[in-house]
Amino acid sequence: MIRGAVVHMTGEQPLLVDLEVLPSASDVALVCTNMRTTSGKRPTFIDAIDSNFVIPYVHIRFVEIPLEALGDQALGLSAAYELDGDEEPELELDEDLLRRVREA
Numbered sequence: 001m002i003r004g005a006v007v008h009m010t011g012e013q014p015l016l017v018d019l020e021v022l023p024s025a026s027d028v029a030l031v032c033t034n035m036r037t038t039s040g041k042r043p044t045f046i047d048a049i050d051s052n053f054v055i056p057y058v059h060i061r062f063v064e065i066p067l068e069a070l071g072d073q074a075l076g077l078s079a080a081y082e083l084d085g086d087e088e089p090e091l092e093l094d095e096d097l098l099r100r101v102r103e104a
Contacts, residue, residue, distance in 0.1 A: 006064040007032070007055065014038055014064075017053070022070075023063060030055045030063065 002019040007030065009015065017032035032053050035046060042049050 002065060002069050003034075004066060004069045005032070006038070006066075008061045008064065009055075010059055010061050015043065016040075019065075022065070028057060030057065030060060 002022065005017050005019050007015045007017050016034075016036050016038060017030075018034040019030075019032050023030055032055070033051070034049065035043065035053050036049070037043055
């Protein structure tokens with residue numbers, strides 16, 4: 001269970017939700033429970049807070065999942081993205097792109 005994920009809806013205020021599993025690229029909708037506002041209150045459009053909610057991705061801008069909400073699943077992510085360091089990765093410059101920018 002992933003608790004405290006933030007769903008940023010198109011044109012709406014963010015909502016806090018609980019997710020059973022991480023969303024995948026093949027999903028067409030986000031299935032969540034325990035939907036609440038960022039202040040912890042029940043949104044006005046929800047009748048029963050203990051319902052399951054299915055939100056089509058077309059209505060979602062992005063889903064924010066705090067690292068601490070992942071629990072044991074975060075171990076693999078922190079190693080892959082080196083979340084412990086404060087340094088940003090060194091970017092390679094494309095010389096052809098730089099030349100075209102200078103010419104413009």
